[in-house]
Amino acid sequence: MKKVKVIGAGLAGSEAALQLAKRGINVDLYEMRPKVETGAHKTEYFAEFVCSNSLGSYDITNASGLLKHEMEILGSELMPVIMQSQVPAGGALAIDRELFSKTVTEKINNNPYINVIREEVTEIDLSVPTIIASGPLTSDALSESIKSLLGEDYLHFFDAIAPIIEKDSIDFEKAFYQNRYNKGNADYINCPMSKEEYGKFYNILINAPKIELKTFEKNAKFFESCLPIEVLASRGVDTLRFGPLKPVGLIDERTGQENYAVVQLRQDNKAASLYNLVGFQTNLKWGSQKELIHSIPGLENANIVRYGVMHRNTFINSPKLLSPTLQLKKCHNIFFAGQITGTEGYTESIASGLYTGINMAKYVNNEDLLELPQETVLGALTHYITFEGHTSFQPINSNWGILAEMEMDKKNRKNKKLKNELLANRALEIVKNIK
Ligand SMILES: Cc1cc2nc3c(=O)[nH]c(=O)nc-3n(C[C@H](O)[C@H](O)[C@H](O)COP(=O)(O)OP(=O)(O)OC[C@H]3O[C@@H](n4cnc5c(N)ncnc54)[C@H](O)[C@@H]3O)c2cc1C
Numbered sequence: 001m002k003k004v005k006v007i008g009a010g011l012a013g014s015e016a017a018l019q020l021a022k023r024g025i026n027v028d029l030y031e032m033r034p035k036v037e038t039g040a041h042k043t044e045y046f047a048e049f050v051c052s053n054s055l056g057s058y059d060i061t062n063a064s065g066l067l068k069h070e071m072e073i074l075g076s077e078l079m080p081v082i083m084q085s086q087v088p089a090g091g092a093l094a095i096d097r098e099l100f101s102k103t104v105t106e107k108i109n110n111n112p113y114i115n116v117i118r119e120e121v122t123e124i125d126l127s128v129p130t131i132i133a134s135g136p137l138t139s140d141a142l143s144e145s146i147k148s149l150l151g152e153d154y155l156h157f158f159d160a161i162a163p164i165i166e167k168d169s170i171d172f173e174k175a176f177y178q179n180r181y182n183k184g185n186a187d188y189i190n191c192p193m194s195k196e197e198y199g200k201f202y203n204i205l206i207n208a209p210k211i212e213l214k215t216f217e218k219n220a221k222f223f224e225s226c227l228p229i230e231v232l233a234s235r236g237v238d239t240l241r242f243g244p245l246k247p248v249g250l251i252d253e254r255t256g257q258e259n260y261a262v263v264q265l266r267q268d269n270k271a272a273s274l275y276n277l278v279g280f281q282t283n284l285k286w287g288s289q290k291e292l293i294h295s296i297p298g299l300e301n302a303n304i305v306r307y308g309v310m311h312r313n314t315f316i317n318s319p320k321l322l323s324p325t326l327q328l329k330k331c332h333n334i335f336f337a338g339q340i341t342g343t344e345g346y347t348e349s350i351a352s353g354l355y356t357g358i359n360m361a362k363y364v365n366n367e368d369l370l371e372l373p374q375e376t377v378l379g380a381l382t383h384y385i386t387f388e389g390h391t392s393f394q395p396i397n398s399n400w401g402i403l404a405e406m407e408m409d410k411k412n413r414k415n416k417k418l419k420n421e422l423l424a425n426r427a428l429e430i431v432k433n434i435k
Pocket residue numbers: 007008009010011012013030031032033038040041047048049050051052053119120121122133134135136137138139142311312337338339340344345346347349350
């Protein structure tokens with residue numbers, strides 16, 4: 001009898017378990033709540049939304065919206081429950097989180113192929129086909145076990161991450177390419193600031209509201225070399241000018257002058273369509289981050305594809321460890337799904353559970369596994385987290401910058417809505433043809 005173990009009945013694990021059950025495969029689904037708490041989950045239901053109740057857009061001209069359509073075509077089991085649990089939220093897809101989680105829990109509890117075991121898993125048994133979907137708040141004992149399986153280097157913890165923006169939205173009348181002291185190629189994009197501009201930026205920063213930390217995170221220690229920008233700013237008005245915003249060695253050739261402060265942006269993906277703000281890890285509320293970033297000369301219209309966030313987050317070094325099928329390279333019995341793989345967000349976690357569930361079913365049935373191309377959002381996300389060329393791997397959510405380029409004329413490329421529609425139609429066509 002074919003049997004698979006799924007660790008964690010969160011967003012990814014619930015979707016994966018239902019995908020396996022749909023294909024007639026028996027599942028032992030382990031969930032440690034309510035016996036062991038994560039510090040963020042509030043209920044004992046499966047697939048709980050821990051923070052906001054929004055899944056973002058459902059529009060195909062938005063990358064996250066397109067991902068949802070791809071998931072529906074691929075037969076997601078959680079998407080119909082999401083649609084049934086919807087609450088009005090303007091252009092966003094938001095849900096009644098309790099109704100959603102209760103419905104998913106009932107669906108799983110009533111499924112004859114799924115055996116629910118309310119226990120904490122503390123060891124990985126390599127001989128059993130297993131999907132590890134224990135999330136960003138994986139229990140300490142399981143973290144230790146994963147660490148010993150993957151090696152010390154391969155389980156990362158971090159506190160704060162910096163925002164990422166789309167290069168196409170930068171104003172190059174103001175920004176310029178250059179490396180500090182002109183070393184190497186001009187890899188960095190620099191946004192120069194006058195004294196007045198820096199003063200305005202600093203005021204927004206020190207007055208900006210921060211996200212209240214959960215109790216379990218309040219005692220979190222920051223790495224001194226990776227302090228949130230608001231913590232640095234609180235140490236004095238010039239601390240940032242001697243830190244991440246230092247202007248030395250960055251002469252704007254158009255003026256021949258050194259500036260008062262400079263915000264640097266570093267390439268974030270191979271296609272050079274995404275850039276992260278260097279040293280900008282932050283825990284500011286997203287509205288304040290937007291106001292702050294838009295106050296930087298050259299970034300007034302920046303399109304922010306990932307905001308800075310701070311919480312305990314466990315993710316593995318997927319580019320080194322996982323194949324594009326989300327299988328552990330060194331042990332094909334073990335798959336990873338959800339946020340632990342380095343994809344970020346509710347939709348992305350469910351999508352990854354869907355993909356892993358489909359692939360685990362194929363694996364136990366000795367069939368060829370599914371690999372989605374980079375023309376689709378799900379394929380592009382999977383490629384991003386398993387591609388080995390990252391200088392520093394950090395989690396990512398759906399965005400257009402990671403999709404494969406598409407030939408189109410200049411006029412279409414400039415019309416953002418039209419460009420996204422073309423990319424979306426290409427992706428949907430591919431997904432519809434998957435057998
Ligand atoms: C505090 C916080 C806030 C977030 N807010 C948002 C947000 O607003 N919007 C957004 O899009 N994303 C948000 N995320 C990111 C992410 O989308 C969610 O964490 C999402 O739930 C991840 O899905 P998952 O399936 O990977 O993990 P989870 O949904 O967390 O599921 C993992 C499950 O595994 C269980 N588990 C852990 N260890 C064990 C073990 N040893 N044995 C058995 N079971 C175990 C857990 O109890 C949990 O039920 C947030 C993350 C955190 C930590």
